[in-house]
Amino acid sequence: MHTRAVRAARRLVTAFAVVGALLAGGVSAATPAPASTVDWSRAVVDATLTRFPTPASFGEWSHTRGLFLYGVYQVYRRTGEKRYLDYVRGWADLTVDAEGRLNTSLTQQNPMLPGSLLIALHAETGDVRYRKAAEVIRARIAEYPRTSDGGMWYSSLTPGELWADSVYMAQPFLARYGKAYGDGKYAYDEAARNLLVTFKHLVAPNGLLFHAYDENGDASWGPDPVTHTSSVHWVRTIGWHSMALVDVLEVLPRNHPDRPRLIANLHTLARAFARFQEPRTGRWFQVVDRGDDPDNWTETSGSAMYTYTLGKAVRLGLLPHYYDTVARKGHRGVLAKVVKGADGLANVLDTSEGTHPSDYQTYLSRRRMTNDLHGLAAFVVMNEVLTQRM
Template identity: 25%
Template sequence: MSKFLKKQTFLVLLALLIASSIMAQDIPGRIPVYEVPYEYPDVEGVKEVLNRVRDYYESTCDFRIIDVETNKDITDFSKPNKNALMSPGFAGEWSYTHGVVLSAFEYIDDVTGEEEFFANNTKFYDWVLEYLPYFKEHAKVFNKEKVGSWSRLANFHALDDCGSIGAAMIKTYLKDKNDDYLPLINRVDEHVSKNQFRLDDGTLARHRPQYQSIWADDLYMSVPFLANMGVLTGDNKYFDDAAKQILQMAERLYIPEKELFDHGWSVTSGDYDPRFYWGRANGWTLMAMAELLELMPENHKDRGEILHLYRSMVRSIAALQDGSGFWHNMLDKTNTYTETSCTAMFTFAVAKGINEGWINHVYGPVALTGWNAITTRVLENGAVDGTCEGTTFAHDNTYYYHRGKSIYATHGYGPVLYAGAEMLRLLRNEKIEVQKARINSRNSTFHYKLKSEWPKE
């Protein structure tokens, strides 16, 4: 071949290589476009979200006792006023969702040392104790239990009425040591431990919606309270009962091939109960397990079995996470909407498991992408959007598919606060090194690595 042809061939090949390189960079779709930013969060950013949610939540109630007809403050408490009511708002409710928020505030105080969060706990419970005698007298005089969300206080009918918010009250007591809290804590214990309906084997249950029904939700409405009673009293019977609830509900609700919990079960349907894998029900289950694993004795006989359930559920939800970082309202049905509260619950549970060493650190990106998704649902004013409304234990997909979602579904606030607190711990976890994804890279992801596994350089 002549020198001229060699030179021409070389130039053609060089041109092809350059063109190929240019085309490789310019072909649309080679750089992934993420629905939710695929970024590594920072401590200050997480704190900003937590403070924004707290500010909004605090703003919802002004802590007044009012005449509902005139909307004027009641100042004379010497005799009951027929129209007396607590001023409305999330932050003044005696409700299980407020209990989750108050527990999260206490946890954030532990994680950050920022007292503004826990101050809400003392403010709320002191307010309850100050005016509870007045509303008890009110009920006697007017034969009326309906005093807003505080009607639950007059007579506990279900675990929803007292378990979650009772657990938060114990946590508050353990910090501020106000002995005035103890009679109400003991009333909650009397209901959970003695008065709440149970199956013959001791499993907590309801006669709703079917005769002798078990709800996965009730694991969170009972287990955290029982575990914290164990801490408060030092009596292992509470840890035994909490563990029994998880394991015996799992016998009816946990589906091994799915590694998920069915929302509910009843004697009516028994072994052929229809199965619906509602996101928040599984979230309640994982959060309840996390609290018990943290508080129960390390040598408790049931710890290993509960840890297995926890790990298997984490493995399952990791695979079910949507590409946006969210989870769907019905976990196994991707044509249901992505939902905020279960996403926050799972993000918390995964991050918590890594921080405590219950699950492997390789799950780190699951928590990270979950948190990034959550932040897109926290509005500028701090309201949490995209949370499924309160949901009964139902028996048809049509019902579950069409649940509403809004900022007024308060089930999302506590889990978002918990998720943020646990993400702060994960970001500060000194045992882990994170290889971060490169921005605008064709092939780059997050790798969480355990430092102790790698040889020192």
């Protein structure tokens, strides 16, 4: 076939793929706007706030909403548009009462993630309620159950279990709390210890992380009898962990004794990310190391998290410039999964629904969601980092 005809055929196939993905997600088909003419962070934020016009409609206190709104806060910092800060504050005030009490359960780590918003809101407004609420999370961390070597359990209801993603739920908050309120001695040591312990138990010879580890070896998801780990390298759980590494390293003092080991762990993950990046799309697969399986698929939230990690780490001087190329390719790949619908609102495609540690086929069969909060949140924080560096 003539080269020009081949290119035309490929464009047609791509167009049908976009239409199919949009219709599968219940979204009207549309053509992606040129990346150079669109502020995609604002497009995704504004679309989400249009769909949830009040903080109350956005939903209850949770880690995914907390990360998305931390991205909204970054957009506020860049643009100065107060409506973004007002939305974040309105959402926090649904859970922080007039006395600074945090009216949510802290039986697992996930609800600790929005604590970073409390630190930011205290800095922006001076309202002491937000510091008091952050202190509630800080106090809970001190008494939270741990493994024998100091790793915070995924949940107080899952004794001995460490999940790769859980470190993002508490440790960046804790490091930021230590810096903001002069509590660095405890906060820096504890955040570093949790990252190191979790990585030690979950890292595989290929540089990727398994989803979970069980100290007791009897978890319902069937740990390996020798390593006590799960068996699959799920893209998003590793992404949460890598973001935690770079966010804690951003705050951790340069002379902290654990800093070199944390940077070494970051390098291990970065090498694996470069190795397993899908060369055509620039994204990463749902099961990262099984790109040869035709049933596998590239997942948007994890790809955004890897891109965030690499781009921010290069900016901070934690990784060599080579990884900027990997991050740029990832950024383009993730942007290809963001399109505007017939209603003019941005949509983020192909985000895996959540899952617990499980078997290989379970990960492959997870639904591919449109505008899932994991994907929305990961996209906004990633895009803010990558566009800063353009």
